[in-house]
Amino acid sequence: MDSKTNLIVNYLPQNMTQDEFKSLFGSIGDIESCKLVRDKITGQSLGYGFVNYSDPNDADKAINTLNGLKLQTKTIKVSYARPSSASIRDANLYVSGLPKTMSQKEMEQLFSQYGRIITSRILLDQATGVSRGVGFIRFDKRIEAEEAIKGLNGQKPLGAAEPITVKFANNPSQ
Template identity: 55%
Template sequence: MTDFGGGQNRSQGDDGDARTNLIVNYLPQNMTEKELYSMFVTIGPVESCRVMKDFKTGYSYGFGFVNYSKAEDAAHAISTLNGLQVQNKRLKVSFARPSGDDIKETNLYVTNLPKNVSEAQLDGLFGKFGTIVQKNLLKDKITGMPRGVAFVRFDRREEAMEAIQHMNGVIPEGGTEPLCVKIAEEHGKQKAAYYAGWQAGYTQSRAAACNYALQNWMKRQNRMHAHS
């Protein structure tokens, strides 16, 4: 994160922070924090900005945060820069919501999408249920082709629930299988439980194999001593 001073004096949950901290969606993949800062500082003094990236690969998630010194500058940035065309993207600028129960269960995990699905088509499938604040089409690391899997984050929990109700089990145009739409947090828990179960089973199987090998070794030793 690029910090330009002053931000450390304000706590994350302050009302002032809620009125000065912006989330910027649909950033071009190659946009840097310096470029993001240069764009938003034209409105007013910026305390900090950050482009969200994968920690290991450095791959941009396509969104970031900009925190202003003054609430009026943040509001002006929304009215001025929201919808701005930057390269092949149209920015979506809005106030960043504080963490808490009000934003839980808004991120959906979607599988069985058509392999050739685009971001625009993803918007067409899910945008009718509410405001999409972030989306991510997962791609194969080798081929770069879509895997038919995506994350779609809505602005409100009610919108996400409505999307699940109407889209789970639906075969989309161009698809061959019904969509599986669920809360991303639930998917993460199921995956963790699966691996925990697999690891436990593997440990038990390995212990049984070791015990069996030890018993055979002891039998051979006993036979050798009996013949000596």
């Protein structure tokens, strides 16, 4: 797929419908496909989507026209969808010093304010099954991971006795 015609749109209002999404971007030019991404289980909008234009000029125009547009309480972000670029590859964080009682879900809630989490896991002690206080969080984009480091590294989450350490995971393939 040519990345010059394929756009990703972030920060869409939760209640925006596929039809509204399509008509907004269709007003710029001829759309080959567009997809509002939804949670597979609940069907709820995840607040982002993809638009593929027939003509690269229309994609460029959509970025210039619609990026930064305010929709309800959100400011949408329109950019080229580049699969597996460095911006995605290096978005994996290593977190240590987590409270042993913190669940994976609670860890995700803590980090989700900074962006869209792709995967997360907490390492458990093989013998006891108790959290080792170490986890990994993979964000959708490197910039989101950077924001999470800025916001959370050295902070004490609720119920934590010590500050947590948040840094990029050394091995991006993990």
